[in-house]
Amino acid sequence: MPKEIERLTAIEEDTMNIIWQLGTCNIRQVLAEVPEPKPPYTTLASVFKNLERKHYIKPFREGKTYHYRICISREEYATRTMHRMVDNYFTGSYKHLVQFFAAGSDISVKDLREVIDMIEKGEESE
Secondary structure (H helix, E strand, O other): OOOOOOOOHHHHHHHHHHHHHHOOOHHHHHHHHHHOOOOOOOHHHHHHHHHHHHOOEEEEEOEEEEEEEEOOOHHHHHHHHHHHHHHHHHHHHHHHHHHHHHHOOOOHHHHHHHHHHHHHHHHHHO
């Protein structure tokens, strides 16, 4: 798996969210979970090819059908995406990220205190 994962387009991310929910699956299973209006099968097959090229999924054959295994977990994707966001928008500073949300009133002082408590407890348990 490459150290730096490629970014996903909106349709790729939507598709991966379904794949993460289903686990090992095939294109038809994912298509059944896609909300209306459903894309054509061929469009979704192209998305799968892109996800394979980007190393998010890996195909294997079962009978006449290709199934796909997950190569990058949702947690790993979220972690790498957040690190990239912090690097790109907050000069690599998590302090600036928290200040951004605190300044916009998206996070309360109570929530901030709870986060600090969680961090301190995590440090104590290590």
